Each structure stands twice: as C-alpha cells, then as structure tokens.
Amino acid sequence: MPLAGPGAQVNQVTNMAAILRYILYPFYLFGGVGLTFLTIGQGWNLNVVHGSFSVFMVASLILLEARFPLERRWAMNWASFQRDLKYMVSGIFTEVALRWTGSGIALFLATYNTPSSTKLMADVPLIPSVLLLILGFEFLQYWFHRICHEMRGGVGTFLWRTHAAHHLPDRVYVLMHVAAHPVNFSVIQGVLTVAAVVLPGFSPESVLVFGIIMGVNGTFSHFNMDIRAGWLNYVFVSTELHRYHHSADMSESKNYGAVTPLWDLVFGTFVYKPGQSPARLGVDNPSAYPHSNEFWKVMALPFRRAKKPNTVPKLSPPTVPPLASSRE
Numbered sequence: 001m002p003l004a005g006p007g008a009q010v011n012q013v014t015n016m017a018a019i020l021r022y023i024l025y026p027f028y029l030f031g032g033v034g035l036t037f038l039t040i041g042q043g044w045n046l047n048v049v050h051g052s053f054s055v056f057m058v059a060s061l062i063l064l065e066a067r068f069p070l071e072r073r074w075a076m077n078w079a080s081f082q083r084d085l086k087y088m089v090s091g092i093f094t095e096v097a098l099r100w101t102g103s104g105i106a107l108f109l110a111t112y113n114t115p116s117s118t119k120l121m122a123d124v125p126l127i128p129s130v131l132l133l134i135l136g137f138e139f140l141q142y143w144f145h146r147i148c149h150e151m152r153g154g155v156g157t158f159l160w161r162t163h164a165a166h167h168l169p170d171r172v173y174v175l176m177h178v179a180a181h182p183v184n185f186s187v188i189q190g191v192l193t194v195a196a197v198v199l200p201g202f203s204p205e206s207v208l209v210f211g212i213i214m215g216v217n218g219t220f221s222h223f224n225m226d227i228r229a230g231w232l233n234y235v236f237v238s239t240e241l242h243r244y245h246h247s248a249d250m251s252e253s254k255n256y257g258a259v260t261p262l263w264d265l266v267f268g269t270f271v272y273k274p275g276q277s278p279a280r281l282g283v284d285n286p287s288a289y290p291h292s293n294e295f296w297k298v299m300a301l302p303f304r305r306a307k308k309p310n311t312v313p314k315l316s317p318p319t320v321p322p323l324a325s326s327r328e
Ligand SMILES: [Zn+2]
Pocket: 145, 149, 163, 166, 167, 245
C-alpha cells in the first residue's frame, strides 16, 4: 500500500475546504438561531449560552481561516492582531460609556415618570417581530452606511472619516471586523439601534434572535475563507457580498447592508460575483490616509482640519449602478 505523500495531503485539504465552503455559513447562522430558540424554550441562562456560542464561533472561525485561507495575503498577522486588540479595547470602552449614558437617560425618564419605551411591538409574535427588526434596523443602517461613503461636503467628509477606520485595513478576516471609530460605533449603537430596536419596544426574545443574527453575520461577513452561500446571498449578507464592500475598487465596493441585502437590491447597490474575489482590499488611495496600524492617527482623522473641503478623497463616488447591471 503506497504511503500518503504531500500530494495526498494537499488533496485532503482541498477536499475539506470544498465541503466547508458550502456548509459553514448555514451551520453557524441557523445553528445560532436554533440555539437561541432552544434557550428561550428551555429557560436557560441567555448570557451564558450566547457568550459560549460567540466564543466558540469566533475561535473556531479564526482556526478555520488560518487552516483554509481564501487568500494568505489577507490573513491575520502579528501586526494586524496588535492593531485589532487596540480597536477591541476601544470598542469595549465605547460600549460601556454608551450603557452608562443609556442608563442615565433611562433613570432621568423614570424619575420624571415618562415611559422610556412605547412597547408598541411587545405583543407581535416572535418571527414577524424578528423580520420587522431586521427590515427596520437595516433600513436605517443602510442609509447611514451609504451616507458615510457617498455624502459630499463637510458633514460627508466627517462621517466618512469616522467610518474609514473600518476600511483602512488592506486585509479582511474575522478579528478585523472590530476595527471601528468610536464615533461611528456610537451612532450605530446609540442612535440607530435605539431608534429601530429599543424605542419600538420589541419583546426581549425577538431582540435576542435579532442579536444573534447580527452577531453571526457581523463576524462571518469578514471571514477569510472561500464561502459559497448561493441563493442565501439574496437573503443574508454573507462573506461573498461583504468582501466586495471592502474592495479598493470603487466601482464594486457597494453592498451597504449588514444583515440583509434587501435594501441594496431595492436601491441598486447590490454586487454579487459568484466565485470571484476583489483584486485588492482597503481604500482606493491608501497614501492619503494614516496606516490602519497607526491607531491614534486614525482616531484623530475625523477631527483633523482639512486645508480644503474634501481633502481626504472619498471612498466612493455617488454613482449607483443600475440594479440589473449590478447583479452578476
Ligand atoms: Zn463601509
């Protein structure tokens, strides 16, 4: 019996990657949602189950992309890991600050006997609630995200500079998805989430299911592995769609949705090229920006005085491809 050589090992890796590319995304997405339903039904501790699932998902995806990377040049390295840690700490501080602020506002409202939530949606059944949450949040998120990329003038430049922290990395992988400026993060968490999720008063269960879908998609969409989601790309924002959002080629860096591509499909910014990857990731003109590893310079970018309006080039011109031609 012949010994298995290096060629056989390469074949095994290729075969394994070929299987994983179709099953991983549905496994984590539907597995996470199923686990949440089970947790609600069984009355398990939600924080423990969600925390464990998140740690398992992130750790396993990091190991998988290290073993089966789509592109080695986009893999995490020591320098990018150190950068990600800084953004992680900044994200935790921002989250804590937002919670304190939110608690302060809730306390103020309670003191003056004003309802802090309308509870309008509390009695809507679970599945319609989750659908409404996704559609409502994504509508606000889509337009805020698109404005950050495409709006001109002083406000547009400021918003782009707060969002650029997420686009300066020239490699996209699981852990880099934490790269965000606190101002951008605060608007999404403190304004959009409050407006679409908290104020309408959805039930805690529906918010939980929505949260797990957000968490899986936010993590998975930056995954550096060859993932093929097929028809699911028309329902959820998978890796194949979001990687194009990080393309350095302005004509294809669309796909502003975070959970669903519905609003991209409606407003003509949907880009799907099955089996293809962007040639380069990052911004179109990296020399005009601080390097993504220069954390404090990236933090200061939105507040830097521009000599002329729009000194920093925009990521994307406000041209929107027609819906039909943007699908491939
Ligand atoms: Zn973006």
